[in-house]
Every structure is written in structure tokens, then in C-alpha cells.
Amino acid sequence: MSDSNEKPRNIIFEERVSQAKVVRKIVFFCVIALVLIVGILGISGFLYVQGALNPMDEEDTEVIEVTIPIGSSTTKIGSILEEEGLIQSGTFFRYYVRYQNETGFQAGDYGLSRSMSLDEIIEELKEGRVLEEPELVFTVPEGLWLEDIASIIAEETGHDIDAVMETLNDREYLEGLIAQYHVLTDDILQEGIRYPLEGYLFPARYDFMEAEPSIEAVIEAMLSRTEAVVGQYEELLEQSDYTIHEILTLASIIEREAQTSEDRYKISGVLHNRLQRGMMLQVDPTVAYAIGEHRYMTTYADTREDSPYNTYRYEGIPIGPIASPGQDSIEAVLRPEETNYLFFYARFNGEVLYSETYEEHNAIHQRYRDEWVEGQQQEEESE
Known part of the structure; x- marks a missing residue:
């Protein structure tokens, strides 16, 4: 068994x-x-990277003249270099310079060759050894209204201010710009927008090879700079709950409110907190823009102005930017300081005081309001 x-x-x-x-x-x-x-x-992968880093042709020393426009993003620069046959891939160039944390590329005309490695080309573009010196140089400060920027353009280039404003508001031209720049969308053509390109003309120094560049050349140089700056935050933009138009709008408010970098990020945190809680933003610079006049102090009557820009009257983010923000303000929108503050008050001396409750905020307002009254009186007397 x-x-x-x-x-x-x-x-x-x-x-x-x-x-x-x-x-x-x-x-x-x-x-x-x-x-x-x-x-x-x-x-x-190793062979691909090596090929992308090495010269396209070590024996081809022929000089190729390349023009890098003012405000070009790394995407634009990579595309130009690839089209000229100087690099293997514009996309690889964009990711490589980001990985290497390379910045400071200079606009201008360059003499490059296919015998140069990618690193050599990058160094050449950073050092800015251009073939010509600029004929016209001017600077646009941060936080200006478009009308003020238009005045600078007219004064520096010799163009008539009316011609500048007409170009800035030309619908057909604007539609062409929307097709050309990723940063521009149909949001700028909404009914109620005062100036379509408000907030999109980047404040910076501009160098032109012509003494009297066309109005379009100046506008497009400024838009290219905005696109280049905004393009640096591609990942943060994808993570954001807001559109580029809304981000630039918030950045413009921060630019008008804050005097220091530290306050930009704190004020951004306050604005985000208010939006998340469904509270009105209630920021004074939007009232001044709604009225169309720079205000030393905002009165109760001012806050009743019926305008889609007025954050005392309408909830959420205004219909569009109220000034041209700098890079720090744009980044502040994308990297707001985490805080419990819901209110802030700017003193006459520039100090910004933050509070979590309306009671605290109102007490601060009452304590320091006379500073602004006295300051206004002193200015009127000095005039």
C-alpha cells in the first residue's frame, strides 16, 4: 500500500x-x-547626447552670421541655431541650457561656425561678442501704465505718440501678434479691455541697431522679452490654476503695491488667500487704473467706480493687467509665500503691515491713515 x-x-x-x-x-x-x-x-542615449554636444562638422570653419533678436527665449534661440545648421536639435539646446542653468544670452549679430561645439556656441552667445554696437538704447521702468510706456517709445524713437498708440490698438496687428507669440491670447481682445497690450510690454533696457526703429520693431522686442521671461516658468505655469493673462494681471497688481522683493511674495500670498476664499481683492491700484488717473489716496467714492478693473466693485481677478510687471512680480505670483494673512496695509514710508483679521487690519488703517493725509498736504504745499 x-x-x-x-x-x-x-x-x-x-x-x-x-x-x-x-x-x-x-x-x-x-x-x-x-x-x-x-x-x-x-x-x-549617450551617443545622441555626445552628437548633440559635439560640433556638427569639425572641419567646416565657414562663418555663419546669426541674428538673435532682443528678448529671444531659449526655445527661439535653439530654433534659430538649428535652422542655420549649427546644432543638432533646438529642443535639446533648450533642455541642456536649463539643466546647466545657463542664462544671460545676449541679443545681436554673431559670427558662428559648424566647427563649434554646443558649449562653445553657448559661451559665445553669453559673452555677447556682437558684430555691431547698438544705435539706440533706452530703458522702460517697471510698473508703468501702457500710456506712459508709449510716451517713452515716442520720445526715444522720434515717432508721434498718436502713431504709437494707434499701432498698439490696431486690431489686425494685434491678431497677428497673437498668432506669433504664445504669451498672447484672445484674452487681450475682450470687451472692456482698455489697452490690449497693457502688462505685456516688458520693462527692461532695450538696444536697437537702428537709430529710429519702427514702432512694430519696438513693440515686438518688448513682447519677445515678456515671452522669454514667462517661458522660464513653464513648469510652474502648467501647475498654476490661472491663465497667463491672469498671472500677468496679478503680477501687475503686485508691481504697483510692493516696493521690495520680500513684500512682493507676501502680497502674492495674501492675494492668493483672498481668491481661494472667494473674497474681493480690494486693492487700490486697480481703482486708480479704473478711474484712469494716478491717485495719491483712494476715497470711498473712488471705490464705487463702475469698471471691470475695479476690485472693490467686482470679485476675482480684474479683466486685465493694470501696469507692466517685472520678472520678480511675475515669479511672485507663481511662488506666493504661504501665509495666513488676508490683509495688508502700505504705510507712507513704504513699510507693509500684514494681518489675519479685518479687525486687525482696520486698527492698522486707522493708526496710520493720517500719514497719507499729511503726506498729501506736504506735496500740495511744495507745489
């Missing part, structure tokens, strides 16, 4: 051993295949 039972057990054991051997072989070959695939991909 025991013999008849023992024989099947042996057979079962042998079958299990055989199956185990088969499984081990399958696993072994799978591991080998996986190692080979990873190895092939690794070698391919």
Missing part, C-alpha cells in the same frame, strides 16, 4: 523540479533581454 502511494510523490517531485528549471531559464533570459535593452538604450 505504501509503495503505490510513494511512486506518485516521486513523479510529482520530479515534475516540480523540471518546472522550476524551466521557470529559472525563462527568468534568466528575460533578465538578459532586459539588460540588453537597457544597455542599448543607454548607449543610444
Whole structure:
């Protein structure tokens, strides 16, 4: 009886051993295949990177003249270099300079060659060894209204202010710009927008190779700079709950409210907190813009102005920017300081005081309001 039972057990054991051997072989070959695939991909990737970093042709020293427009983003620069056959891939260039944390590319005309490596080209563009010196140089400060920027453009370039404003508001021209720049959307053409390009003309120094560049050349140089700056925050933009138009609108408010970098990020935190709680933003610079006059102090009557820009009358983010924000203010919108503050009050001396409750905020307002009254009186007397 025991013999008849023992024989099947042996057979079962042998079958299990055989199956185990088969499984081990399958696993072994799978591991080998996986190692080979990873190895092939690794070698391919290494060769691709090496090819992208090395010169396109070490023996081709012919000079190729390349123009990098003012305000060009790394995407734009990479595209130009790829089109000229100087690099293997514009996309690789964009990710490589981001990985290397390379910045400070200079606009201008360059003499490059296909015998240069990618790192050599990058250094050339950073050092700014251009073929010509600019004929016209002027600076646009941060926080200006578009009307003020238009005056600067007219004064510096010799164009008539009416011609500048007409170009800035030309619908057909604006539609062409929307098709050309990612940063521009149909939001700028909404009914109720005062100036479509308000907030999009980046405040910075501008160098032009012509003494009297066209109005369009100046506008597009400024838009290119905005696109380049905004493009640096691609990942944060994707994570944001707000559109680029809304981000620039909030940045413009911060620019008008804050005098220091520290306050920009704190004020951004307050604005975000108010928006998340469904509270009105109630910021004075939007009232001044709604009225169309710079205000030393905001009165209760001013806050009743019926305008989509007036954050005392309408909830949420205004219809559009109220000034041209700098990079720090744009970044502040995307990296707001986490805080419990819901209110802030700017004193006459520039200090900003923050509070979590309306009672605290109102007490601060009452304590320091006379500073502004006295300051206004002193200014009127000095005039």
C-alpha cells in the first residue's frame, strides 16, 4: 500500500523540479533581454547626447552670421541655431541650457561656425561678442501704465505718440501678434479691455541697431522679452490654476503695491488667500487704473467706480493687467509665500503691515491713515 502511494510523490517531485528549471531559464533570459535593452538604450542615449554636444562638422570653419533678436527665449534661440545648421536639435539646446542653468544670452549679430561645439556656441552667445554696437538704447521702468510706456517709445524713437498708440490698438496687428507669440491670447481682445497690450510690454533696457526703429520693431522686442521671461516658468505655469493673462494681471497688481522683493511674495500670498476664499481683492491700484488717473489716496467714492478693473466693485481677478510687471512680480505670483494673512496695509514710508483679521487690519488703517493725509498736504504745499 505504501509503495503505490510513494511512486506518485516521486513523479510529482520530479515534475516540480523540471518546472522550476524551466521557470529559472525563462527568468534568466528575460533578465538578459532586459539588460540588453537597457544597455542599448543607454548607449543610444549617450551617443545622441555626445552628437548633440559635439560640433556638427569639425572641419567646416565657414562663418555663419546669426541674428538673435532682443528678448529671444531659449526655445527661439535653439530654433534659430538649428535652422542655420549649427546644432543638432533646438529642443535639446533648450533642455541642456536649463539643466546647466545657463542664462544671460545676449541679443545681436554673431559670427558662428559648424566647427563649434554646443558649449562653445553657448559661451559665445553669453559673452555677447556682437558684430555691431547698438544705435539706440533706452530703458522702460517697471510698473508703468501702457500710456506712459508709449510716451517713452515716442520720445526715444522720434515717432508721434498718436502713431504709437494707434499701432498698439490696431486690431489686425494685434491678431497677428497673437498668432506669433504664445504669451498672447484672445484674452487681450475682450470687451472692456482698455489697452490690449497693457502688462505685456516688458520693462527692461532695450538696444536697437537702428537709430529710429519702427514702432512694430519696438513693440515686438518688448513682447519677445515678456515671452522669454514667462517661458522660464513653464513648469510652474502648467501647475498654476490661472491663465497667463491672469498671472500677468496679478503680477501687475503686485508691481504697483510692493516696493521690495520680500513684500512682493507676501502680497502674492495674501492675494492668493483672498481668491481661494472667494473674497474681493480690494486693492487700490486697480481703482486708480479704473478711474484712469494716478491717485495719491483712494476715497470711498473712488471705490464705487463702475469698471471691470475695479476690485472693490467686482470679485476675482480684474479683466486685465493694470501696469507692466517685472520678472520678480511675475515669479511672485507663481511662488506666493504661504501665509495666513488676508490683509495688508502700505504705510507712507513704504513699510507693509500684514494681518489675519479685518479687525486687525482696520486698527492698522486707522493708526496710520493720517500719514497719507499729511503726506498729501506736504506735496500740495511744495507745489
